[in-house]
Amino acid sequence: MQKILSGVQVKELDALHVKMSGQESHEMMESACMSFINWFLAQDFSLERNILIAVGGGNNGGDGLAIARLLTGHSYKVSLLQCFESQDSLSADALLNFKKLPTSIPVIGIEKWGFSPDDVLIDSFLGVGLKGELRPNAIRIINKINEFEGTVISVDIPSGLPSDDLLSEVAVRADFTVSFEFPKLSLLLPEHAEFVGELVVIKIGILPTTYAEFNTGLFYLEGPDIAPLHKVFNRFSYKGDMGKVLLVGGSPGKMGALILCAKSALRTGSGLVTCHMEDSERYIIQTAVPEAMASWGLIPNPEFYDAVGIGPGWGTENRERLFRQFLQDFSKPIVIDADGLNLLARYRDLVSLLPKNSILTPHIGEFTRLVGAANNHLQRLEMAKVFAVENQLILVLKGANTVVSFPDGRQVVNSSGTKYMATGGSGDVLTGMITSYLGMGYTPENAVLCGVYHHGLAGEIASQTKRRSMVASDIIEAIPATYLHLNIS
Numbered sequence: 465m466q467k468i469l470s471g472v473q474v475k476e477l478d479a480l481h482v483k484m485s486g487q488e489s490h491e492m493m494e495s496a497c498m499s500f501i502n503w504f505l506a507q508d509f510s511l512e513r514n515i516l517i518a519v520g521g522g523n524n525g526g527d528g529l530a531i532a533r534l535l536t537g538h539s540y541k542v543s544l545l546q547c548f549e550s551q552d553s554l555s556a557d558a559l560l561n562f563k564k565l566p567t568s569i570p571v572i573g574i575e576k577w578g579f580s581p582d583d584v585l586i587d588s589f590l591g592v593g594l595k596g597e598l599r600p601n602a603i604r605i606i607n608k609i610n611e612f613e614g615t616v617i618s619v620d621i622p623s624g625l626p627s628d629d630l631l632s633e634v635a636v637r638a639d640f641t642v643s644f645e646f647p648k649l650s651l652l653l654p655e656h657a658e659f660v661g662e663l664v665v666i667k668i669g670i671l672p673t674t675y676a677e678f679n680t681g682l683f684y685l686e687g688p689d690i691a692p693l694h695k696v697f698n699r700f701s702y703k704g705d706m707g708k709v710l711l712v713g714g715s716p717g718k719m720g721a722l723i724l725c726a727k728s729a730l731r732t733g734s735g736l737v738t739c740h741m742e743d744s745e746r747y748i749i750q751t752a753v754p755e756a757m758a759s760w761g762l763i764p765n766p767e768f769y770d771a772v773g774i775g776p777g778w779g780t781e782n783r784e785r786l787f788r789q790f791l792q793d794f795s796k797p798i799v800i801d802a803d804g805l806n807l808l809a810r811y812r813d814l815v816s817l818l819p820k821n822s823i824l825t826p827h828i829g830e831f832t833r834l835v836g837a838a839n840n841h842l843q844r845l846e847m848a849k850v851f852a853v854e855n856q857l858i859l860v861l862k863g864a865n866t867v868v869s870f871p872d873g874r875q876v877v878n879s880s881g882t883k884y885m886a887t888g889g890s891g892d893v894l895t896g897m898i899t900s901y902l903g904m905g906y907t908p909e910n911a912v913l914c915g916v917y918h919h920g921l922a923g924e925i926a927s928q929t930k931r932r933s934m935v936a937s938d939i940i941e942a943i944p945a946t947y948l949h950l951n952i953s
Contacts, residue, residue: 466684467675468646468877471592471627477645480677481670490557493523496644496668497530500619503642503666504531505538509615513584515540518609519558520589520623521548526558527619528588529565536566544571547589547605574608581613587636590623592648598624598633606634615639621648622659630840635659644668646684652865652877653841665879681849683876685868687950690917693910694952706735707903710759710769711896712790713776713802714741719748721777721802721892724936726756728896729773731943732918734903738769762786766794773899775804776892784811791817797858797908801825801895809833815855821871821908823898825860827891849875858912860898862891866916876913880920884927889936894919897943921946 469477482489509515515535519528525548532542544565548554554562579585587609590602598606606624609616617640621627624635627648639661643651645668651660665684697705709729714722722739726749729737736757739749743760750758763786766772772794774787780803787807797819800808805826808814826834831844835851838844845867852859852869859869866878898915902908922942927934947953 465689465876466646466686467678467680468649468682468684469675469678469680471594471648473678473680474592474627474648477670477674477678481674484674485671490526490560492669493526493557493561494530497527497534499644499666499668500527500531500642501534501538503664504535504617509540509584511539511541513541513582514580515542515584515586516545516579516612517542517586518545518547518589518605518623520591521553521558522555522591522593523557524588524591524593524619524623526555526561527591528586529558529561531586531588531619532569533561533564533566536569542569544569545577545585545609546571546573574605577608579612579614583612583614585609585612585614585616587616587618587623587638589636590621591619592621592627594624594626603634606636609636610634616661617642618661620644621651625650625656625659630655630842631659637661640664642666645670647865647877649682652867654864655840657864681874683874685876685878685880685913685917687880687917687921690914690950691952693906693914695904695906696953703735705904706733707770707900707905708736708738708768709734709899709903710738710740710763710766710772711776711899712740712763712772712774712804713778714739714745714749715777715779716742716745718777718779719745719752721889723749723752724889724892724940725773725776725896725899726753727937728893728940728943729900729903730755730896731940732897732900732915734900763790763793766790767796769903770905771796771799771899771903773799773801773895775800775802775807776895778803780806780810783807784814788814788817791819795819797821797823797902799823799825799895799899799902801891802830805830805834815857818855818857820856821858823858823860823902823908823912825862825891825895825898827862831861845869845875849873858908860894860912860916862894866920868912868916870909878916878920880917880924882920882924882927884930884932884934885920885923885939887935890919890923890939893922893936893939918943918946918950921949925949 618638901911926938926942
């Protein structure tokens with residue numbers, strides 16, 4: 465799993481890679497820029513569009529200079545927007561790439577900058593090494609870039625945005641941010657959405673062993689991480705091996721949440737799914753999900769089940785007694801969402817009754833009720849980590865980049881997902897998926913990591929044909945495609 469390093473550590477990482485690989489630093493820069501070029505070419509920008517590259521004096525500017533040369537080699541019309549004082553102010557690698565520039569590339573001072581909305585502007589002014597307040601001239605340059613109305617692509621990080629903190633001044637508003645190796649922490653904060661645009665992470669050839677030298681509690685979950693987390697079943701496996709799952713939820717007018725949860729558990733691979741609800745609603749579940757069984761009243765012999773998910777559409781009135789009794793009778797980790805979380809927030813002592821390594825899946829509103837209000841997302845992430853450690857629970861903070869906090873203090877940021885998943889019922893689908901994996905015998909950690917990644921990937925696949933018309937049921941129908949996409953048998 466990819467470590468997410470701080471801005472300070474990035475410079476150390478680059479130096480260590482140069483030492484361990486035998487590459488020169490300018491060769492590493494060339495490799496990074498080639499990766500950027502491969503991404504850029506895949507976007508199929510017309511050769512008729514002018515490419516403007518805003519270049520600073522540091523190594524981020526060196527990237528821009530190399531990109532300018534490489535794009536010219538692909539027949540693009542490139543101009544440099546000069547953001548450095550003189551050649552003497554360039555870093556060593558930036559100067560090397562400046563001297564390699566084809567003479568056909570004009571270098572334009574800020575006084576003569578001119579834009580057309582049809583142009584593409586590549587922001588390679590300031591990088592992750594930014595510290596302290598911006599100088600007046602840097603603010604002037606960023607404001608000038610932000611006057612541009614065409615497509616803006618930031619290299620590694622939008623200029624002016626700090627790597628690990630909240631923005632306090634100005635930053636480039638990018639349509640795409642192409643980050644090297646891993647997303648910098650600030651790129652994952654919702655407060656910075658208007659600056660980051662669409663986040664793209666590309667590999668640039670840094671040796672994986674290089675990361676062993678760095679201590680961090682923050683990780684980035686990507687597709688190649690998922691296959692090793694999955695259990696392997698054989699041809700003699702039967703429905704009992706695939707997990708006996710109990711889903712507690714639903715109430716008059718809110719049975720849809722439980723139906724979505726049950727369907728997603730079945731699509732994820734559960735062998736047997738039982739839905740517990742009020743007896744007046746049992747015909748709804750048996751009609752909508754014929755593969756599921758129904759129960760009502762008390763929950764006899766809860767230890768019969770391999771995994772339990774509680775909360776979707778359950779309501780909070782007259783639920784506390786049943787919830788409390790269940791927690792006293794069931795010792796395995798459980799999954800809690802929606803009204804299950806709201807009950808925990810209302811009856812705080814229930815948290816201490818939760819089996820260790822239970823999985824809580826709040827959105828920001830539920831998180832605020834349960835854990836507390838935060839001034840910003842950085843503070844919220846810290847609160848999530850503290851809550852997980854102190855209570856020895858796994859907390860899944862849902863969002864554009866869902867973050868999983870583990871009892872040992874680690875936090876994992878999920879890379880899959882799409883804005884089109886912001887629709888009612890998406891969370892119920894996730895609850896069913898995580899509970900399904902838990903029922904199959906996955907460890908709580910592997911169940912939650914597989915759940916959040918497959919859930920996001922299903923959303924991506926469904927959105928390819930649905931876009932903003934996507935609903936939660938579309939995510940469920942795309943779950944099988946995630947196994948094909950990741951080659952999971």
